[in-house]
Amino acid sequence: xxxxLRARLQPTPWMAWLAFLGIFxxxxxxxxxxVLSDGLSLTNLTDLVPWGLWxxxxxxxxALAAGAFSLCAAVYLIGLKRYEPIARTATFVGLIGYSMAxxxxxxxxxxxxxxxxxxxxxxxHSLLWEVTMCIALYFTVxxxxxxxxxxxxxxxxxxxxxxxxxxxxxxxYAPYLxxxxxxxSSLHQSSLGAAYGVLKARPFWYKPEMSxxxxxxxxxxxxxMTLFTSMLASLLTKRAKIDDKLIEKLSLFVGWALVGYFxxxxxxxxxxxxxxEPGRTEGLELLTKGxxxxxxxxxxxxxxxxVPMILLLNRKTRTNRFWRMSALLMVVGGLVAYRWNINLAGxxxxxxxxxxxxxxxxxxxxxxxxxxxxxxxxxxFGFLVFSLGVRYLRVVDxxxxxxxxxxVDVKAAEAATV
Amino acid sequence: MxxxxxxxxxxxxxxxxxxGLAGLQLMRPSKVSSEDTASGERxxxxxxxxxxxxxxxxxxxxCRAHNDxxxxxxxxxVLPAGKVGEHQVFIARPCMHCENAPCVDVxxxxxxxxxxxxxxxxxxxxxxxxxxCEVACPYQARSFNWKExxxxxxxxxxxxxxxIERRPRGVPEKCSFxxxxxxxxxxxxxxxxxxxxxxxxxxxxCPTGARIFGDLKDPESEVSKIINSQHTVRLRxxxxxxxxxxxxxxxxxxxxxxEA
Numbered sequence: 001x002x003x004x005l006r007a008r009l010q011p012t013p014w015m016a017w018l019a020f021l022g023i024f025x026x027x028x029x030x031x032x033x034x035v036l037s038d039g040l041s042l043t044n045l046t047d048l049v050p051w052g053l054w055x056x057x058x059x060x061x062x063a064l065a066a067g068a069f070s071l072c073a074a075v076y077l078i079g080l081k082r083y084e085p086i087a088r089t090a091t092f093v094g095l096i097g098y099s100m101a102x103x104x105x106x107x108x109x110x111x112x113x114x115x116x117x118x119x120x121x122x123x124x125h126s127l128l129w130e131v132t133m134c135i136a137l138y139f140t141v142x143x144x145x146x147x148x149x150x151x152x153x154x155x156x157x158x159x160x161x162x163x164x165x166x167x168x169x170x171x172x173y174a175p176y177l178x179x180x181x182x183x184x185s186s187l188h189q190s191s192l193g194a195a196y197g198v199l200k201a202r203p204f205w206y207k208p209e210m211s212x213x214x215x216x217x218x219x220x221x222x223x224x225m226t227l228f229t230s231m232l233a234s235l236l237t238k239r240a241k242i243d244d245k246l247i248e249k250l251s252l253f254v255g256w257a258l259v260g261y262f263x264x265x266x267x268x269x270x271x272x273x274x275x276x277e278p279g280r281t282e283g284l285e286l287l288t289k290g291x292x293x294x295x296x297x298x299x300x301x302x303x304x305x306x307v308p309m310i311l312l313l314n315r316k317t318r319t320n321r322f323w324r325m326s327a328l329l330m331v332v333g334g335l336v337a338y339r340w341n342i343n344l345a346g347x348x349x350x351x352x353x354x355x356x357x358x359x360x361x362x363x364x365x366x367x368x369x370x371x372x373x374x375x376x377x378x379x380x381f382g383f384l385v386f387s388l389g390v391r392y393l394r395v396v397d398x399x400x401x402x403x404x405x406x407x408v409d410v411k412a413a414e415a416a417t418v
Numbered sequence: 419m420x421x422x423x424x425x426x427x428x429x430x431x432x433x434x435x436x437x438g439l440a441g442l443q444l445m446r447p448s449k450v451s452s453e454d455t456a457s458g459e460r461x462x463x464x465x466x467x468x469x470x471x472x473x474x475x476x477x478x479x480x481c482r483a484h485n486d487x488x489x490x491x492x493x494x495x496v497l498p499a500g501k502v503g504e505h506q507v508f509i510a511r512p513c514m515h516c517e518n519a520p521c522v523d524v525x526x527x528x529x530x531x532x533x534x535x536x537x538x539x540x541x542x543x544x545x546x547x548x549x550x551c552e553v554a555c556p557y558q559a560r561s562f563n564w565k566e567x568x569x570x571x572x573x574x575x576x577x578x579x580x581x582i583e584r585r586p587r588g589v590p591e592k593c594s595f596x597x598x599x600x601x602x603x604x605x606x607x608x609x610x611x612x613x614x615x616x617x618x619x620x621x622x623x624c625p626t627g628a629r630i631f632g633d634l635k636d637p638e639s640e641v642s643k644i645i646n647s648q649h650t651v652r653l654r655x656x657x658x659x660x661x662x663x664x665x666x667x668x669x670x671x672x673x674x675x676x677e678a
């Protein structure tokens with residue numbers, strides 16, 4: 001008995017990893033409770049910069065979850081069946097991303113315990129209404145899509161075999177779910193950009209391409225996130241089995257998609273350099289010369305787009321696992337930098353409303369300690385769920401094919417021949 | 419085989435109809451909502467005469483008292499606005515009560531809404547505190563309740579008595595043209611803008627009479643007369659928000675008369 005316990009408490013890398021995440025989780029929970037009891041005055045947010053670190057984490061986790069809808073659409077709608085195992089990983093990553101986003105939003109809104117009112121009172125004209133609805137519905141879709149994955153939990157299937165059998169059967173509806181996912185995601189991934197893009201009061205944001213850029217970067221970042229986490233998991237544990245060829249193929253797609261994204265980003269930025277426009281010009285200056293310049297040139301452009309684009313398009317570096325993983329991680333980092341930059345470049349510029357041409361002034365924002373610990377706690381939560389998924393649900397197993405799908409196909413084929 | 423086709427057809431129709439429905443809702447032009455705004459028989463508006471404003475800040479304080487606003491927040495801010503001639507001038511800024519209010523457009527729960535008399539109102543019960551309205555407002559007219567406002571209001575009773583409920587923590591609050599005074603006044607047969615008890619507190623308290631309040635639809639109201647006879651400006655008119663607060667800007671001549 002005692003020996004057994006000892007063996008269980010042996011410090012394994014897994015335990016160390018859990019302990020490491022646990023520190024951040026506990027800190028995050030403490031920070032979260034502090035914010036719930038004392039309110040948002042614990043943050044460094046102001047009336048001029050009401051959205052900060054948490055909105056960045058929220059936007060980034062939603063964007064990085066976009067691999068789920070893009071890959072599910074590719075597999076079940078376009079018919080690229082061989083990517084199904086990766087779509088499975090992506091679905092789980094997506095589920096985590098949206099949970100993180102909802103946790104973050106819960107902390108971020110002024111009256112967290114009234115969040116349900118977002119579903120009761122509708123202003124259908126508001127982009128955030130649409131985003132809220134889509135996120136809630138898409139989370140449901142992701143939950144359904146994850147049912148066959150969760151059914152793999154041995155603890156569950158040994159106790160409730162009938163339940164898990166039913167859960168696995170949800171996979172039969174994968175194409176329908178993929179359609180719902182594609183529809184909902186295309187809407188809210190773009191709308192999150194448009195939520196900024198429709199604000200006339202903030203000239204740096206006020207442009208139509210915000211939605212396009214958010215959508216494109218989300219697809220690229222989301223797929224990269226899925227591929228990166230899969231590769232990372234396979235490095236760290238034998239439970240994760242990847243199909244390197246599939247990942248390499250998708251990485252090539254990411255490389256080309258980056259070219260397209262770069263094209264949009266380039267013209268979107270360049271066109272802003274012409275003719276002084278109060279607020280917009282200053283926002284761009286913050287980005288290219290001011291406090292956000294490092295994030296922009298290095299984080300977003302160089303590391304986020306140019307370097308991974310070259311690494312992924314070049315066959316030698318793409319086939320090399322180290323370089324491919326680095327490139328995918330860079331894309332993920334670049335996406336986070338983009339969300340952070342775009343939020344702040346618009347918010348830090350303050351336009352006067354006095355008569356005459358608006359006078360521009362600047363404000364500043366650095367996240368407070370509580371914002372950091374809550375933010376890191378949310379991220380740790382994401383890592384924890386992914387790790388548990390890899391360990392207990394075979395989330396990263398690219399040789400794994402869902403059982404339900406094949407018999408259904410066979411039956412259909414039989415019926416056709418009869 | 420036919421089974422598959424049916425499914426595909428169904429999916430197409432279903433997909434198209436969902437996209438169509440959602441698209442119709444989202445693309446509904448905001449004009450629809452602003453038609454509601456101008457529907458009332460009265461349209462409240464304010465004129466602020468810059469040449470009379472001395473920047474004393476009495477309006478801010480009496481607003482705090484009558485609306486029970488936290489000392490850290492101003493619904494009604496008075497800002498220095500440069501010099502005209504040798505005189506320092508000011509701009510007092512309540513909520514603009516825009517006809518095309520960006521805050522109403524973006525609010526996801528419809529907590530910001532138009533009253534038929536044009537007042538842009540907040541339903542604090544609906545609000546969940548996402549702060550999108552704050553980001554959307556070009557006039558910084560909204561202040562978020564970062565902290566709970568408990569304890570005494572230092573502006574009470576010197577500047578008046580609270581007439582409305584204090585807002586909870588976690589909602590952005592703003593000027594309401596003292597709707598409570600207007601509504602109660604009308605019930606008692608008073609005329610807002612004429613009878614002090616039915617007029618916004620800031621207008622009543624202004625020692626120099628720099629603020630004028632009244633009904634835009636009544637051509638005989640003081641605000642209509644000024645707007646029709648004098649040159650007035652609205653802040654950031656270029657944005658198309660169509661504010662209901664009009665400013666008579668100070669000219670160097672205004673101050674010569676005072677001195678002479």
